[in-house]
Amino acid sequence: xxxxxxxxxxxxxxxxxxxxxxxxxxxxxxxxxxxxxxxxxxxxxxxxxxxxxxxxxxxxxxxxxxxxxxxxxxxxxxxxxxxxxxxxxxxxxxxxxxxxxxxxxxxxxxxxxxxxxxxxxxxxxxxxxxxxxxxxxxxxxxxxxxxxxxxxxxxxxxxxxxxxxxxxx
Numbered sequence: 001x002x003x004x005x006x007x008x009x010x011x012x013x014x015x016x017x018x019x020x021x022x023x024x025x026x027x028x029x030x031x032x033x034x035x036x037x038x039x040x041x042x043x044x045x046x047x048x049x050x051x052x053x054x055x056x057x058x059x060x061x062x063x064x065x066x067x068x069x070x071x072x073x074x075x076x077x078x079x080x081x082x083x084x085x086x087x088x089x090x091x092x093x094x095x096x097x098x099x100x101x102x103x104x105x106x107x108x109x110x111x112x113x114x115x116x117x118x119x120x121x122x123x124x125x126x127x128x129x130x131x132x133x134x135x136x137x138x139x140x141x142x143x144x145x146x147x148x149x150x151x152x153x154x155x156x157x158x159x160x161x162x163x164x165x166x167x168x169x
Contacts, residue, residue, distance in 0.1 A: 018100020091155025105141025
């Protein structure tokens with residue numbers, strides 16, 4: 001049986017998942033496990049119980065936004081796969097997720113760390129060393145974007161080549 005042309009991978013769904021997963025990683029690892037910073041610790045340092053409460057509330061709001069991104073990505077994947085037999089490559093999926101995660105790191109790094117000064121990546125080190133952590137975070141995001149875009153493009157090419165072959169079920 002010949003298959004009709006498969007639906008292309010919904011890159012927007014992968015990017016939404018990457019944005020959410022990047023935010024969850026940031027919140028869980030940097031905010032909670034390492035306790036390097038909290039959402040507003042650049043403005044409201046953790047030097048009073050009121051500031052700890054305020055930062056914890058905003059960390060929760062941040063995690064809620066991450067949850068919404070993940071749900072939106074899953075919904076988009078579900079919608080795109082209904083009624084068809086998707087032929088998505090793992091490179092397309094992983095690449096789109098890395099692209100979204102990299103976007104998260106760059107936007108969060110530039111806007112929250114540098115422009116707004118909400119917090120820095122690592123507030124546990126001396127002030128003069130914090131910029132190096134911020135730069136590393138931005139480079140990590142840029143690397144994920146470049147690798148993700150390359151993987152997604154390669155996955156599309158791989159899928160196109162697979163489409164050209166007769167597929168029998």
